[in-house]
Structures are given as structure tokens and as C-alpha cells.
Amino acid sequence: MIKINKFLVVGGDLRNVELANLLKEDGKIVYTYGMNVNSSEALEKIVEDIEVVIGPIPFSRDGLTVNSTFIESKILIKDLFEKMKGKILIAGNISEDVKKLAKIYNIEVIDVMKSEKLAVLNTIATAEGTIELMIANTDTIIFDSNVLILGFGRVAKTLANRLKGLVKSITCASREDDELAWIEVYGYEKLNLNDFVKCQESKKCLENYNVIINTIPSMIFDAEKLQYVNKEVLLIDLASNPGGIDKEETKKQGLKLIHALGLPGKVAPKSSARFIRNIIYELIF
8 A cells, every 4th residue: 555645736726725724634744836825935845855746627728837726927837847757746637748748757647537436526516506607697597597508428417417497498419329318318308419510400499598508628609600599698618628619709799608617616625625635545545
């Protein structure tokens, strides 16, 4: 059994703040960096004394810097890796380019979001945060809402389940045969995206929805499709950058779009941190 007692938690959002606190409560020695604007301790000195570096989820949004909510200055990934040669990096949604760079510096990379267990647990906070956004950004009760969810992966499944009984109708859209079958099994209205991409199908159905939620990380709602939506619609994009809804076009058309990234860290950081801590322990101990 590996015995690891010294951690450095770098960057991130409130999840990493809570994670650092949980590790300390467990008796671990924990340093933090890039989480406090007043932190002045040299990174080189910290890294010398630790065994594992825990980064954020996602680890980076641009492939060059560590994702960090609390400081304006940038933590360059290359600089961090140069200082932590031979250590273990644990973070989430780590790109292939970052993994290749880590290999150069003999850094073992563990991506916690490869854990199906954590990925599924994360969907709970995402779903609850999405419902909170719906309530806060519509001027009618959500019970009157006709909701369209694009995609039927983990997040969409949990979200649809949580919305059941809260809204008037739920339509789920996919182009995958197995997902379309599951949509039918769960009793939601079904929309085949292979038909939806056709202009005529978009004209026919889009105006019926007053909330549209995208979970697909590729462009679905381009300028052509957006012209057919209800002009009072609330658009919520849960997909990672660049998302699946054309941001510039929504501005041009005066539509309300919320690109809701990192909801677990915003709406339930303590619960999310506990999930991450437990997965880390399962992976390294």
C-alpha cells in the first residue's frame, strides 16, 4: 500500500479549497498555491516537500495555464511541470497535449474524471445547478416549461430525471440509436438530431420550447437554427468550450444564453470535494 501524506493543491475553484480542508482534516500535510492572492511562498520550495500535486477540474481551459478562479496572475503549466519533475499530478479533464508534456518531465498523470463513478456523481450538482439557473432566469414557474435537452449522456440523464415532475414536458434529443432507445424507455419525448439538422424540422419544433439545454460539446445551435427558437427562450449550454450554441449569434438575435461551466464548483463545492477526495484515495492508496 502506498503511503502518501504530503499534497500540494494548485488552482481551481471552491472545490479545491474544500478539498484542501478535507485532506487536512484527514491528517495530511497540505500546501496550496494559486488559491490565495496573498500567498507568497515560492512554488519551488513547496514542491520539494510534497509527493502529489492536485490540480483543478478542468486542469486547463487554454492548454497553457492552470485553471484558477482566485488569482489574476497565470500559472503556466510548463513552469509548474519543470518544478514538479518526477511527482504525481492528479486533476480532471487533462488534455492529451498536457499529458504529453507531463511525460517529458517524468510526471505520472491521473485524470480523476476518467473515473465513471466521479463523472456520474458530478452530474448531480450539475443538474441541481441547472435547475437553479432555470428558476432564477425565467419569469414564470418552471412547471409551465417545455424543456428540450440536447444529448443523452450522463449529465442529460441525471438532469432529465431531476426535472421529471417539475416541468410540463421534457424532450431529449440525440442522433445515437442507443440513446434514442433509452429516451423512449425512460418515457421522455424523443427528437432525432439527424432529422433536427434539417431546416424544415427545426422550423416545426423549436418554437415550442421555452428552455433549451445543450450538453453536446459540438456546434448544434448555429445561426440557422437559432432563428427558429422562441424569442423568449432561455438557452443554457452545459458543454465545455466552445459549447454547442453560437454565442455571437445569440447576442445578435437578442436571445438569453447562459454558458454554465463548472457548476459543481459553484453550487455544491463541499459535496463535490468529498467525491473527489474519495476517488483520489481509491486511486492512490
